[in-house]
Amino acid sequence: MSEERGFSRRKFLQGVGAGALAAGAMPDLARGAEAPEDAPDLAGPGPVPVTLDVNGVRTTIEVEPRVTLLDALRSRLDITGAKKVCDHGACGACTVLLDGRPVYACSMLAIAAQGKKIETVESLAPGGELNAVQQAFVAHDGLQCGFCTSGFVLASEALLRQNPRPSHEEVLEALSGNLCRCGSYQGIKKASGAAPGGG
Amino acid sequence: MRELNKGWPKLDEATHLGKRTPRIDAADKVTGRAKYxxxxxxxxxxxxxxxxxxxxxxxxxxxxxxxxxxxxxxxxxxxxxxxxxxxxxxxxxxxxxxxxxxxxxxxxxxxxxxxxxxxEHNVADASPDLAGEWAREQRGRDQGDVDAGFAAADVVVEGRYGAPIVTHCCLEPxxxxxxxxxxxxxxxxxxxxxxxxxxxxxxxxxxxxxxxxxxxxxxxxxxxxxxxxxxxxxxxxxxxxxxxxxxxxxxLDRDHELMVAGSRPSAYADVRVGVKKDGTITAWESRSWGSGGAGGGSSPRLPYVFDKVPQRRTHVSIRTNTGASRPWRAPMSPQSCLITMAALDDAAAALDLDPLDFFLKNLPFTERPEVYEEELLIAARLMDWRGRFIPRAAQQGAVRRGLGLSLHTWGGYGHDSNCSTTIRGDGAVTVSCGTQDLGTGSHTVLAVVTAETLGLPVAAIDVRIGDSLLPPSGGSGGSTTVGGISSAARDAALDALRQLLARAAPELNAAPEECRAQGGRVFVAAAPERSLGWTEACGLIGPEALSGSGRTDPELMADGVGGAQMAEVEVDVETGVVAMKKLVAVQDCGTVVDLTTAESQVYGACIMGISSALFEERVMDPTTGACLNPNMAFYRLAGIGDVGEIVVHLMQTEAHHARGVIGIGEPPVISPIAAISNAVANAAGVRVPYAPFTPRAVLTALGKGRGR
Structure with a gap:
């Protein structure tokens, strides 16, 4: 997940050296890194108005500044395609696109997502017609229980928008921030073009 | 093996059964419409x-x-x-x-x-000697003349093997x-x-x-x-x-989930195996130990698969202050398999025998030698075992390749299930069953069976599950679901179809039993040109829908499968890193209902096994008794780049098909840790005793690292 200034836990860990981080210290360090430089001064800790542009619709909600983008989407806007699994920036089930780039919605505050174009998995098939990535996941059975699926679909979507013909290695790299417990990687590789018979 | 079952159509006559049907709930899952x-x-x-x-x-x-x-x-x-x-x-x-x-x-x-x-607490289970009063010796068990077996052995090979407590780590808490x-x-x-x-x-x-x-x-x-x-x-x-x-x-929050909501017991063992120079096993002796939490732990089934070998086994149950174990996909089997297959592989290595020959030679000690032989030979072909196997410790250089194999077994007999199928006057078909879909494919299985039975496209079937108001069905454990629900769905669809044919037959100037439904038409079997389209036939139903009911049918299902797996790894003996190159899984499961989801079950099981073999361990702090890695950054699961190439071969012959449906969710998760352990030993030249085979564990086994 590459970006110039947005938060990427993987890049962050690569920079610091994962071995140097104590388990308990990680979430605090991670959360400290996410506010954009131009974030307005906010009164807290009580609810504040937050305007989010989700799937082309701008909505203003009242949430505490500590509410993550993921919780704002899921429990305030009832947009539940992004799942809460690790709530820790480790599994990718909460992946959404922020100005086209995949981010972990659990590791970003809702207030920090203002002014950005947020896309969730619900936006990919607006009229019910599956897009190409979704069709490929269905055709190659790139899912089982489905709880990781929206994250994998969006990570693949982001990759293919940027790089329509990725190599095997580029696909594995782009999807390395997402985890599946049922073991659907075989189908996901095919769906994302990282395995023969896919694409 | 059961007699040819007339209930399921033959493989070459089936339209959907055993073929690839896209998972019918997949569209809901890739769009976020599926509500959990x-x-x-x-x-x-x-x-x-x-x-x-x-x-x-x-x-x-x-x-x-x-x-x-x-x-x-x-x-x-x-x-x-x-x-x-x-x-x-x-x-x-x-x-x-x-x-x-x-x-x-x-x-x-x-x-x-x-x-x-x-x-005072105890969270240590890796050694019975350290557990003190927390350890409880269980009654041992002998089978056959063990002393005579060891006396007849040319070589006695000893080793220590095991796997720690791992968690279920379901993504939905x-x-x-x-x-x-x-x-x-x-x-x-x-x-x-x-x-x-x-x-x-x-x-x-x-x-x-x-x-x-x-x-x-x-x-x-x-x-x-x-x-x-x-x-x-x-x-x-x-x-x-x-x-x-x-x-x-x-x-549950993730830390809560990982601490209390499910774990697989640990199991470790000291094993002695007696063998003759020609590779025949003569005796087995094991002292095992392990823990599943404060209640202690279940004993592994040793020796696994090769259970006719003369054997003596004892077990020490260790109470640990850790979250209680719960059934973990094929309970106790992955651990039992690892201990057994690793000990036998070490015996083959001590005799300088190719493990494939060694395992083939000892198949008479198993319950179904002919199944294992066939599956081993198919796996060997898919892995090119004969062309690529190099004896243990025969390689130089930092990065060494290794092959390992393993066998496993499981029951998988269907549970009790009820099902209902309704056909409406406009031709709409609904199948209802109080089962659940864990990602295993229950939705798709019900649709495939109903479509096959009524001669309709799979997309024409509306499937309703996951609701206590629906006809009751058993819990999804023990790989019992597919047999239970597929046979009940067949029964229910046939019941509904009989009622439909009774309405349609007079129109066709035939008796109901002379009529069939296939290809979206209802027709006279002996004169297919005398037919009605599906909707036309259903138009005879009237305003009240037809309702068929069905129950699990023992004639449509069977029990007992085998499987053979082979792993290829690369071990870097300087860094200790193990890389998966390839895993071959050959598996029988009787009648394959839907090939797509059946294969996905096997792929998924292989990957879950790889994850156990290389990454997973619940780490406890001996000082405080707290779990040190109750999060997914430090409780690691295999990622998409960690699993290598996976080759799945399902035994889909008429003979296997004739047995009936058998569950497949659990058996293929049993062998990966064992096959990978053997491949690592083959590559590294030494046995890494305990999973997961992390860099540290590999270096320690090579004498290059510090011990646990």
């Missing part, structure tokens, strides 16, 4: 969170929830254990809070003040939502492996009639054996909903 328990949002819903015990073992002295109760947005905060109660592991729920938001509930749970008397519709009627959404009996548990807790409870689980985010019981969070969710009159959601 975690996704349920109801008006004025409260969120419940728990205060957890931080100590390995402690006695509660007092619980003060007043500060939590005083927090803005908190509706309820209270102790759920009594003063003086002993808590047996870190992560035990001490208090519950319910609040207007999840954030407030989590903050409030931290404000509950609990005084503990900290008690455990939890439920409870809503009172009125004083007597309750709706619940729950992430469960047995929706049909969830209503009874909840009704019992609340003292209401089970028929007044509707439990729903349309989709669920993985269970793997950990989601059968009615848990403390389900109970508290229900009680709070009753007390407050508001809907309540209680989903």
């Amino acid at each position: 328990t975690q996704d349920v949002n109801l008006d004025s819903m409260l969120h419940a969170k728990f205060t957890l015990c931080p100590h390995g073992r402690a006695r509660v002295q007092s619980v003060d929830a007043s500060a939590a109760q005083a927090l803005d947005g908190v509706v309820l905060a209270r102790a759920i254990v009594g003063e003086g109660e002993e808590l047996e592991h870190a992560g035990r729920e001490v208090a519950v809070v319910a609040a207007e938001s999840e954030e407030i509930a989590r903050e409030a749970a931290q404000l509950v003040r609990v005084e503990y008397e900290v008690l 455990h939890g439920s939502v409870v809503e009172f519709v009125d004083e007597e009627h309750v709706n619940t959404w729950v992430s469960t492996q047995r929706i049909s009996s969830q209503d009874e548990d909840l009704a019992g807790e609340l003292g209401i009639q089970p028929e007044n409870v509707r439990a729903v689980c349309q989709h669920m985010g993985g269970g793997f054996g950990s989601k059968f019981q009615f848990d403390v969070w389900d109970r508290e969710c229900a009680r709070i909903a009753e007390e407050t009159g508001r809907p309540v959601k209680a989903m």
Whole structure:
């Protein structure tokens, strides 16, 4: 997940050296890194108005500044395609696109997502017609229980928008921030073009 | 093996059965339309969170929830254990809070003040000698003349093997939502492996009639054996909903989930194997130990698969102050398999025999030698074993390749299930069954069987599952679901079809038993030109839909499978890194209902096994008794780049098909750790005794690292 200034836990860990981080210290360090430089001064800790542009619709909600983008989407806007699994920036089930780039919605505050174009998995098939990535996941059975699926679909979507013909290695790299417990990687590789018979 | 079963169409006559059907719920899952328990949002819903015990073992002295109760947005905060109660592991729920938001509930749970008397604890299970009074010797068991077996041996090979406690780590955490519709009627959404009996548990807790409870689980985010019981969070969710009159959601946070909501027991063993120079096994002796939590642990089944070998085994059960074990996909089998196959592989290496020859030679000690032989030879071809096997310790250089193999077995006989199939006058078909889909393919299996039986496209079938109001079906455990629901669906569809043919036959000037349904038409078998289109035929039904009912049919299913797996790894002996190159899985499961989801089960099982073999271990702090990695950064699962190439071969011959349906969810998860352990030993030249085969474990085995 590459970006110039947005938060990427993987890049962050690569920079610091994962071995140097104590388990308990990680979430605090991670959360400290996410506010954009131009974030307005906010009164807290009580609810504040937050305007989010989700799937082309701008909505203003009242949430505490500590509410993550993921919780704002899921429990305030009832947009539940992004799942809460690790709530820790480790599994990718909460992946959404922020100005086209995949981010972990659990590791970003809702207030920090203002002014950005947020896309969730619900936006990919607006009229019910599956897009190409979704069709490929269905055709190659790139899912089982489905709880990781929206994250994998969006990570693949982001990759293919940027790089329509990725190599095997580029696909594995782009999807390395997402985890599946049922073991659907075989189908996901095919769906994302990282395995023969896919694409 | 059963006689040819007339119930299922033959392989070459089937339209959908055994073919690839895209998973019918996949579109809902790739669009976010699929609603899981975690996704349920109801008006004025409260969120419940728990205060957890931080100590390995402690006695509660007092619980003060007043500060939590005083927090803005908190509706309820209270102790759920009594003063003086002993808590047996870190992560035990001490208090519950319910609040207007999840954030407030989590903050409030931290404000509950609990005084503990900290008690002595044990979280160490890797050695019975260190466990002291926490270890309990179980009665041993002998089979055959073990002493004579060892006396007849040319070589006795000794080794130590094992696997630590791992967690289920379902991506959707455990939890439920409870809503009172009125004083007597309750709706619940729950992430469960047995929706049909969830209503009874909840009704019992609340003292209401089970028929007044509707439990729903349309989709669920993985269970793997950990989601059968009615848990403390389900109970508290229900009680709070009753007390407050508001809907309540209680989903576990990840740390809570990893500490208490399911684990696989550890199992370790010291093994002696007696062998003749020609490779024949003469005797087995093992002393095993392990833990599944405060209750101790189950003993592994040793020797696994080769269970006719003369054997002597003892087991030491170790009580540890860790979250209790729950059935984990093929309970005790991956551990039993690892210990057995690694010990036998070491015996083959000591004799300088190719393990493939060694295992083939000893197949008479197994229950089904001919199945294993066929599967081993297919696996060997897919791996090019004969062309690529290099004896152990025969390689130089930093990066060395290794091959390893393993065998496994499982039952998989279908559970009791009911099913109903309705056909409406407009031709619409609905199949209903109170089963659940763990990601295993239950939706698709029901659609395939119904479509096959009625001669319709799969897309024409509407499938309803995951609801306690539907015809009851068993829990999804033991690989019992597919046999139960597929045979019940066949029975129900045939019942509905008979009724339809009774209406259509007079139109075709034939007797009902002379008619068939196939290719979207109803016709006279002997004169197919005398036919009606499906909709036309259904037009004869009238305003009242036809309803067929079905039950599990033993004639349509069978029990007992085998499987052979081969792994290829690269081991870097300087860094200790093990890389998966390839895993070959050959598996029989009788009748394959849907090839897509059956294969996905095997791929997934292989990957879950790779994850166990290379990454997973619940790490406990011996000083505090706390879990050190209750998160997914440090409780590692295999990622997409970690699994290498996986080749799945399902035994899909008429002979296998003729047996009937057998479950496939569990068997292929059994062998990967063993096959990978053997491949690592083959490459590295030494046995890495305990999974996971991490860089540190590999370097330690090579004498290059510091021990545990």
